[in-house]
Amino acid sequence: MRMLNGLPVSRGFVSGPVFLFRSTGSEQIPEYRIEPQDVSRENARLTDAFTLTKTQINSLANELKKRISGDEASIFDGHLMMLDDASFVGSCADKIKKELFNAEMAVNAVAEHYFSIFAAMDDVYLKERAKDVSDISKRIIQNLLGRGEVAISRLDRPSIIVADELSPSETITLPRNMILGFATDRGSATSHASLLARALGIPAVAGLGTISEVVKTGDLLLLDGTRGKVVLNPDGEEFAAFDKMVERSESIRVTLEQDRLTKGATSDGHMVPFLANIDHSTPMTDLYAVGAEGVGLYRTEYLWMAYEREPTEEEQTHAYTAAVRAMPEGFPVTIRVLDLGGDKITGNAAAHKEANPFLGNRSIRYLLRNRDVFRRQLRAILRASAHGSVQIMYPMIAAVEELQAANIELLSCMSDLKQEGIPFDENMRRGVMIEIPAAAIIADTLANEADFFSIGTNDLIQYSLAVDRLNETVARLYQPTHPGVLHLINIAIQAAHHHGQKVAVCGETAADPFLAVLLIGMGVDELSMSPNLIPLVKKVVRQVKLDDTKLLADEVRHMAGLSAEKIYTHCRNFVLKFMPDLMYMQ
Ligand code: PEP
Numbered sequence: 269m270r271m272l273n274g275l276p277v278s279r280g281f282v283s284g285p286v287f288l289f290r291s292t293g294s295e296q297i298p299e300y301r302i303e304p305q306d307v308s309r310e311n312a313r314l315t316d317a318f319t320l321t322k323t324q325i326n327s328l329a330n331e332l333k334k335r336i337s338g339d340e341a342s343i344f345d346g347h348l349m350m351l352d353d354a355s356f357v358g359s360c361a362d363k364i365k366k367e368l369f370n371a372e373m374a375v376n377a378v379a380e381h382y383f384s385i386f387a388a389m390d391d392v393y394l395k396e397r398a399k400d401v402s403d404i405s406k407r408i409i410q411n412l413l414g415r416g417e418v419a420i421s422r423l424d425r426p427s428i429i430v431a432d433e434l435s436p437s438e439t440i441t442l443p444r445n446m447i448l449g450f451a452t453d454r455g456s457a458t459s460h461a462s463l464l465a466r467a468l469g470i471p472a473v474a475g476l477g478t479i480s481e482v483v484k485t486g487d488l489l490l491l492d493g494t495r496g497k498v499v500l501n502p503d504g505e506e507f508a509a510f511d512k513m514v515e516r517s518e519s520i521r522v523t524l525e526q527d528r529l530t531k532g533a534t535s536d537g538h539m540v541p542f543l544a545n546i547d548h549s550t551p552m553t554d555l556y557a558v559g560a561e562g563v564g565l566y567r568t569e570y571l572w573m574a575y576e577r578e579p580t581e582e583e584q585t586h587a588y589t590a591a592v593r594a595m596p597e598g599f600p601v602t603i604r605v606l607d608l609g610g611d612k613i614t615g616n617a618a619a620h621k622e623a624n625p626f627l628g629n630r631s632i633r634y635l636l637r638n639r640d641v642f643r644r645q646l647r648a649i650l651r652a653s654a655h656g657s658v659q660i661m662y663p664m665i666a667a668v669e670e671l672q673a674a675n676i677e678l679l680s681c682m683s684d685l686k687q688e689g690i691p692f693d694e695n696m697r698r699g700v701m702i703e704i705p706a707a708a709i710i711a712d713t714l715a716n717e718a719d720f721f722s723i724g725t726n727d728l729i730q731y732s733l734a735v736d737r738l739n740e741t742v743a744r745l746y747q748p749t750h751p752g753v754l755h756l757i758n759i760a761i762q763a764a765h766h767h768g769q770k771v772a773v774c775g776e777t778a779a780d781p782f783l784a785v786l787l788i789g790m791g792v793d794e795l796s797m798s799p800n801l802i803p804l805v806k807k808v809v810r811q812v813k814l815d816d817t818k819l820l821a822d823e824v825r826h827m828a829g830l831s832a833e834k835i836y837t838h839c840r841n842f843v844l845k846f847m848p849d850l851m852y853m854q
Pocket residue numbers: 565567607703723724725726727728774775776
């Protein structure tokens with residue numbers, strides 16, 4: 269089969285020769301028993317291999333930090349922790365001493381043991397650590413065998429890397445100037461290698477099934493990371509069509525660059541502010557570069573994850589204030605209180621050990637049970653509000669009494685600060701995230717206690733369709749255009765407007781240009797998304813009139829009896845009429 273479909277994990281088009289990357293660990297590992305007198309020699313080999321591995325990982329980590337900022341830059345922290353883990357190192361030495369394993373066999377046995385423990389964990393974060401264990405053990409074994417980066421040294425011209433799966437350390441070890449793209453049998457949009465590909469701007473398609481079995485080094489490949497397709501050894505016609513697509517996507521990119529500082533609006537001047545989703549590590553200068561008109565979602569839990577503990581009130585105040593100060597006057601910064609839980613956990617995972625973490629003591633529920641933690645954060649947000657236009661936002665609200673309790677705590681912190689003579693914005697606006705289906709249904713009641721809504725479609729879809737947002741096997745059931753989801757969004761919009769309030773969308777649906785147009789037609793007032801996606805979506809919105817968006821929303825309302833897929837296709841075709849070139853970007 270020459271055309272393969274997979275998962276689009278990093279946008280962009282590229283063509284070039286294949287370099288078939290065989291993961292180093294797939295080669296045979298020599299396993300044998302040693303003589304008792306050879307134990308110390310084997311232990312010395314082990315120590316040398318650990319030391320060399322640590323040096324390599326440190327230099328990879330530094331290299332990565334030079335290339336990208338943000339959370340992806342700390343991917344190797346887990347590897348380094350593993351190399352320093354006394355019980356991991358000790359268990360390997362024990363296997364050599366007590367069971368007379370050769371060093372390679374000792375590392376392999378201990379790694380398999382650790383791998384099976386991590387892989388069996390329910391917790392998504394700890395499950396991911398299984399991949400770190402296998403990545404690091406492969407590297408130690410390669411170093412024991414003195415093989416170094418043999419496979420990579422054969423990469424002598426810019427190529428598309430094809431592999432069964434790539435680990436983060438393999439991804440970053442590959443020389444950037446030699447990589448045109450990635451195409452892998454396995455992996456998903458959320459795997460570490462995909463995150464890295466996106467952060468490095470390298471087009472990638474994952475989940476292609478058996479591509480590494482059907483190609484050989486030197487084959488020609490067309491890779492479409494935007495739609496998740498590859499074509500093997502294309503004919504002249506396929507090549508010409510692809511070239512045209514690359515050319516068009518480039519020209520769109522240039523116009524995006526020119527338009528980036530215009531305000532978000534439809535072509536007839538209906539303003540739709542484009543806000544950014546950020547965390548503490550987002551370089552604020554990037555927001556200016558993409559033309560963000562404020563921050564629609566500051567995910568504070570990443571601070572907890574970075575510190576691996578609760579940041580102090582001072583540390584939080586400092587982080588929030590830095591974001592507020594970096595924004596031009598009048599640009600809002602919407603700070604969401606701690607949304608810890610589910611897939612977002614701290615290093616102190618034990619504190620979150622629950623059978624169903626996505627349905628557990630997370631987010632606002634956790635804060636309402638840990639009032640001291642909540643109060644420290646509220647105080648920090650209030651203190652930051654003295655420096656600009658801060659809005660507070662409560663996540664995972666399911667019931668009006670949660671919102672009331674949160675507001676009471678906020679008022680109490682305000683009165684404390686007043687007594688202490690610490691300045692803050694007494695009129696700070698309070699928002700509610702609509703991301704639990706019940707919250708959408710009772711939105712009318714919630715609006716009495718808040719100033720605005722922000723619809724978190726990532727969770728709203730997950731909770732209303734009972735589809736895990738991280739599980740690649742049910743990824744096709746995760747449907748933003750499911751009529752049930754659209755109905756919930758509609759209820760929330762109507763409720764907000766009935767109370768004269770604004771409603772934003774800060775889930776990924778806002779960043780899909782076809783759906784952004786639909787959301788505006790449904791009445792959404794603001795869109796918030798990853799900064800790098802703002803220019804494209806803004807451009808698309810500028811091609812349509814407000815009435816066009818309303819027409820689309822009307823048509824979709826009449827499609828409630830149809831499948832999510834049909835509705836999505838309708839939105840896509842509708843928007844493509846206004847901007848045919850978008851086909852080359854999506
Ligand atoms: C959402 O749920 O849509 C959202 C924006 O929040 P998060 O992705 O942080 O859960």
